[in-house]
Amino acid sequence: MIVFRYLSRELLMTLSAVSAVLLVIIMSGRFIKYLAQAAQGALDPGVLFMIMGFRIPGFLQLILPLGLFLGILLAYGRLYLDSEMTVLSATGVSQQRLFVYTLGPATLVALLVAWLSLGLAPQGVAQVERILNEQDALTEFDTLVPGRFQSMKGGSRVTYVQDLSDNRTELGGVFISDKRLSSDGAKERGITVLVAESGRQEIQPDGSRYLILENGYRYDGNPGKADYRAIQYDTYGMLLERPQVVADIGEREAIPSSELWGSEDQRHRAELQWRLSIPLLVFVVTLLAVPLARVNPRQGRFLKLLPAILLYMAYLSLLIAMRGALDKGKVSPELGLWWVHGVFLAIGLLLLFWEPLRLKLASRRAAREVVHA
Template identity: 85%
Template sequence: MIVFRYLSRELLMTLSAVSAVLLVIIMSGRFIKYLAQAAQGALDPGVLFLIMGFRIPGFLQLILPLGLFLGILLAYGRLYLDSEMTVLSATGMSQQRLLGYTLVPATLVALLVAWLSMGLAPQGVAQVARILNEQDALTEFDTLVPGRFQAMKNGSRVTYVQDMSKDRGELGGIFISDKSLSRDGSKERGITLLLAEKGRQQVQADGSRYLILENGYRYDGNPGKADYRAIQYDTYGVLLQRPEVSSDISEREAIPTRELFGSEDPRHEAELQWRLSIPLLVFIVTLLAVPLSRVNPRQGRFLKLLPAILLYMAYLALLIAARGALDKGKIPLSLGLWWVHGVFFVIGLVLLYWEPLRLKWAGRRAARGVIHG
């Protein structure tokens, strides 16, 4: 029991550290993506941390299996390097017994991953989709930030306001640059510049909204040509475009797991098998990691780290490829993703029993040599 607690503590501490680092790295990349959209006016900056919070369960469901895999390699690798595993082996600690000890904390991780995969992650995705849909309903007016140039319509329109009232009802010091067809109807791109002292929003009966500019100028022309037209106006209306928010979330990821059971849609079946595969992934990577963590102290603890990571990447990549093939109907639903787990389960068994069998065969050959000698 003391050995079990010691191994579990070492494994869980390493798992927590590795998972925390991986979570920070992944969240930083996604946060930068959303932050860029907020800077362009496509997202309200106030919802950034809310979106990231709802995405955490989806990140963790894939981070924890990898964190467990690396945790076993690093924690047990250190024990081999410090000859602690050699002492444990001398007291009867076999690879099978070590695997049994490791499966206990791995089961806790698998249960947590199952909860995330089948419960929290779909709920989080649904909330993120709701927030992004609300952002899609916003207009350029709702996302304007005073003192900042904001690009809209894929960069074809740039808007700037000097100041804005707290209720966003009144704008001051307005500049709008909008690319459009030239006045002579050719395909050459022109540009329209709008300047105004102040502006306000106006909602039409059909739901469309306009920015009503007052006391300003409009300039039309083509860059590089001296044919600009200047118009002074008292009132001018500009149609407010809705910002385009890019999202990597599919609708089926937000479907509750209970609704996926019994569905005849192949895409829903693929999603269900994917959610069930992630907890199963935890047990398979545990079977792979325990024999891969065995290192020779003279070789260093990182000798097998790169091959092990490549094996894990091949496992996950094959799962994702099989999921895509299942979506397209190229793989029967009965076969699904389970054959991928079966292949790597067999690989894990080979790795687990290869070293004992090799030593056993070497011992037999040595015994024959002694007898013949």
């Protein structure tokens, strides 16, 4: 029991550190993506942290298996390097018993991953979809930030307002630069610049929204040429288009797991198998990591780290590829993703029992040589 607690503590501490680093890296990349959309006016900056919070369960369900895999390699590799595993082996702790000890924390991780994969992650994706749908209902007027140039319509329009009322109905100091494109959008035909002292939003009975500018000028022309046309106006109206929010999630990811059970839809069955595969992945990578963590103290703890990571990447990549094939009906649902787990389970068993099997065969060979002698 003392050995089990010691190994579990070392493993869970390394797992927590590795998972925290991976989570920060992944969240930073996604946050930058959402921040770029907010800077372009496609997202309200106030919802960024809500979106990231709801996406955390989806990130963790894939980070924790990798964190456990790396945690076993790093924690047990250090124990081998410090000859602690040699002492444990001398007291009767074999590779098989070490694997049994490791199943304790691995089971906790698998239960947490199952909860995330089957419960929290779909709920989080559903909340993100709700937020993005609300953002789709906004116009560029609703996402304006005073004192900031904001790019709209894929960069073809730049909008700036100096002042904006608290209820977002009145503007002051308006500047709008809009590129005029050809009908196919491939060629720029000129540029239109609008400046106005003030503006307001006006909603029509059909729900469309217009920006009404007052006391300003409109300039039409081509950059680099002196044939600009200037028009002074008292009132000018322009249609407010809705910003396009680019989401990186699929509709199936938001479906509750209870609705996927018993579904005959091919895509739903693929999604359910994927959600069940992630907790199963935890046990298989544990079986792979325990023998791969064994290193010679003279070789260093990182000798097998790169081959082990490549093996893990092959495992996960094959699961993702088979998920896509199952989606398209190229693989039968009965075979599905299960054969991938079976292949790597066999590899793990071979790695775990290879050393005692090799020693047993060597002892038999030596015994035969003695008899013949």
